[in-house]
Amino acid sequence: MAVYVVGHKSPDTDSVCSAIAYAELKKKVGVDAVPARQGDLNPETTFVLEKFGFDVPELVTDATGKRVILVDHSEVAQSLDNLDKGEIVEIVDHHKIGDVTTPNPIFYLNMPVGSTATVVKKLYEDAGVEISKEIAGILLASILSDTVILKSATTTDIDRKAAEELAKIAGVDDIQELGMEMFKRKSELEGKSAKDLLFRDFKNFDMSGNKVGIGQIEVVSLSLLDNFKDALYEEMQKLKEAEGYHSIFLMLTDIIQEGTELLCVTDDPEVVKKAFDKEIEGRSVWLPGVMSRKKQVVPNFEKAFSS
Amino acid sequence: MAVYVVGHKSPDTDSVCSAIAYAELKKKVGVDAVPARQGDLNPETTFVLEKFGFDVPELVTDATGKRVILVDHSEVAQSLDNLDKGEIVEIVDHHKIGDVTTPNPIFYLNMPVGSTATVVKKLYEDAGVEISKEIAGILLASILSDTVILKSATTTDIDRKAAEELAKIAGVDDIQELGMEMFKRKSELEGKSAKDLLFRDFKNFDMSGNKVGIGQIEVVSLSLLDNFKDALYEEMQKLKEAEGYHSIFLMLTDIIQEGTELLCVTDDPEVVKKAFDKEIEGRSVWLPGVMSRKKQVVPNFEKAFSS
Numbered sequence: 001m002a003v004y005v006v007g008h009k010s011p012d013t014d015s016v017c018s019a020i021a022y023a024e025l026k027k028k029v030g031v032d033a034v035p036a037r038q039g040d041l042n043p044e045t046t047f048v049l050e051k052f053g054f055d056v057p058e059l060v061t062d063a064t065g066k067r068v069i070l071v072d073h074s075e076v077a078q079s080l081d082n083l084d085k086g087e088i089v090e091i092v093d094h095h096k097i098g099d100v101t102t103p104n105p106i107f108y109l110n111m112p113v114g115s116t117a118t119v120v121k122k123l124y125e126d127a128g129v130e131i132s133k134e135i136a137g138i139l140l141a142s143i144l145s146d147t148v149i150l151k152s153a154t155t156t157d158i159d160r161k162a163a164e165e166l167a168k169i170a171g172v173d174d175i176q177e178l179g180m181e182m183f184k185r186k187s188e189l190e191g192k193s194a195k196d197l198l199f200r201d202f203k204n205f206d207m208s209g210n211k212v213g214i215g216q217i218e219v220v221s222l223s224l225l226d227n228f229k230d231a232l233y234e235e236m237q238k239l240k241e242a243e244g245y246h247s248i249f250l251m252l253t254d255i256i257q258e259g260t261e262l263l264c265v266t267d268d269p270e271v272v273k274k275a276f277d278k279e280i281e282g283r284s285v286w287l288p289g290v291m292s293r294k295k296q297v298v299p300n301f302e303k304a305f306s307s
Numbered sequence: 308m309a310v311y312v313v314g315h316k317s318p319d320t321d322s323v324c325s326a327i328a329y330a331e332l333k334k335k336v337g338v339d340a341v342p343a344r345q346g347d348l349n350p351e352t353t354f355v356l357e358k359f360g361f362d363v364p365e366l367v368t369d370a371t372g373k374r375v376i377l378v379d380h381s382e383v384a385q386s387l388d389n390l391d392k393g394e395i396v397e398i399v400d401h402h403k404i405g406d407v408t409t410p411n412p413i414f415y416l417n418m419p420v421g422s423t424a425t426v427v428k429k430l431y432e433d434a435g436v437e438i439s440k441e442i443a444g445i446l447l448a449s450i451l452s453d454t455v456i457l458k459s460a461t462t463t464d465i466d467r468k469a470a471e472e473l474a475k476i477a478g479v480d481d482i483q484e485l486g487m488e489m490f491k492r493k494s495e496l497e498g499k500s501a502k503d504l505l506f507r508d509f510k511n512f513d514m515s516g517n518k519v520g521i522g523q524i525e526v527v528s529l530s531l532l533d534n535f536k537d538a539l540y541e542e543m544q545k546l547k548e549a550e551g552y553h554s555i556f557l558m559l560t561d562i563i564q565e566g567t568e569l570l571c572v573t574d575d576p577e578v579v580k581k582a583f584d585k586e587i588e589g590r591s592v593w594l595p596g597v598m599s600r601k602k603q604v605v606p607n608f609e610k611a612f613s614s
Contacts, residue, residue: 096413097409101405103605104403104606105403106417110413110414110416112413112414113412295412299410
């Protein structure tokens with residue numbers, strides 16, 4: 001039976017490309033692996049797959065009866081539906097350790113680095129399998145996407161070294177240029193509904209028993225979002241009511257100015273105060289220097305909710 | 308602040324020796340790491356530490372305010388008290404993925420191999436750090452202990468290869484002889500109370516919301532336990548009442564005959580039937596070929612409790 005390699009819901013470039021690259025590695029070592037995705041691709045990921053010549057992976061949303069390798073997540077809330085009705089055979093990730101458990105011992109590698117692609121590159125090396133030019137391209141793109149072109153607080157020396165080596169293999173002369181091309185795609189808002197944008201990169205968390213959703217939209221200038229904010233806030237309120245969230249936060253991240261405006265819809269504004277030592281002004285707080293959900297937002301809220 | 312490297316409660320040889328060896332590796336790469344243990348050592352572990360010249364690690368049972376690296380477990384029920392009041396900085400293990408979660412991304416490597424020592428050996432190689440003769444000795448002993456001298460169903464080719472290489476470094480000519488020496492110590496029952504024996508290697512699990520304890524006593528012949536069974540069963544009943552267990556199971560494992568008599572104290576004998584397709588006769592079931600709690604007992608009960 002084939003093994004599906006799949007990233008998180010609301011897939012981003014790292015989630016999709018790490019699944020493709022890791023499935024390729026598994027195939028090289030004799031495992032019948034198929035890359036998959038849990039939802040529609042964002043414009044950045046579409047651009048990356050086209051640029052390096054890959055098809056869009058199969059859509060898989062339910063684990064029932066399937067064997068799966070989870071990449072880029074270890075939270076049940078971000079994973080396939082009916083995860084307990086499938087078999088998890090491996091996990092490869094770079095986030096906090098989530099609440100996925102297994103009945104059997106499996107391979108699980110989580111590294112505190114900027115992208116899952118960085119971990120996948122290491123696993124190619126461990127297995128002694130050569131990385132093709134095309135795979136190097138999508139792994140590089142994943143690192144650039146997840147680390148905001150190596151600028152995010154999550155970026156480690158391991159990511160920088162991996163990006164350099166992958167750029168060489170992929171024949172990419174200018175990492176910065178590729179990164180800006182990608183972020184231009186990511187910033188494209190034309191023709192998008194507020195709902196599309198809210199779910200473009202949206203993750204669910206269980207924080208001390210509370211359902212919390214945290215989305216992120218990265219743009220080259222916050223002013224691009226001026227015309228969307230009202231509609232985004234309305235979508236957040238609707239979603240909160242419809243699905244019983246305690247809080248929904250949306251990070252509007254300016255990758256040039258290097259900071260985040262956090263839109264907040266919450267039952268308890270105190271958690272924002274506890275998390276960032278700042279009061280909500282109107283409907284948001286400005287967080288200078290904050291660009292990483294994983295490293296600069298999720299841990300703060302985890303702490304705020306548990307105290 | 309020092310980082311404590313610590314294995315599970317009711318420490319066995321792998322839990323103690325992997326902690327010592329991994330702390331040593333962390334020190335070699337510049338981390339102020341201290342090996343620790345959560346409880347008294349069993350006679351086998353005492354023998355191994357004496358043989359290869361190591362002190363008994365510091366006793367640590369509470370995580371409050373501490374930075375910790377967990378080895379050989381990832382279940383909250385098997386870990387330090389107040390785990391949420393400390394900081395978990397790494398996990399190195401070879402069991403099923405447990406319910407430990409973290410607020411931040413950390414290094415977590417779990418491999419489906421016979422012992423945590425096998426994983427620690429790999430991490431020495433990844434770091435390019437030479438394994439000393441003494442460390443090789445305790446890593447080898449850990450593999451032999453956890454894999455019942457490379458005979459348990461959990462034994463992989465990676466463990467066999469690691470054991471061979473470690474034996475060379477440690478100057479151990481006869482792996483089998485070392486293993487039997489160890490198991491003779493493990494089989495020593497003289498002067499032990501039933502309570503000592505029950506807790507010698509006892510692990511707690513949360514199975515679909517039920518508190519389940521599974522212990523194991525490995526002996527070279529089951530007949531050695533004839534005089535202990537009544538008292539062991541009584542201790543199991545007492546413990547069940549006192550601490551609100553749903554079930555307590557005790558594996559009496561004959562490493563020569565290669566099978567396990569499973570003593571059962573449970574609210575629901577059906578789970579044993581579901582797990583092994585066998586009825587309890589009197590107070591136990593005989594499970595031929597079963598020697599591994601991790602691979603042949605825990606997954607069966609997990610399934611039985613969840614169905």
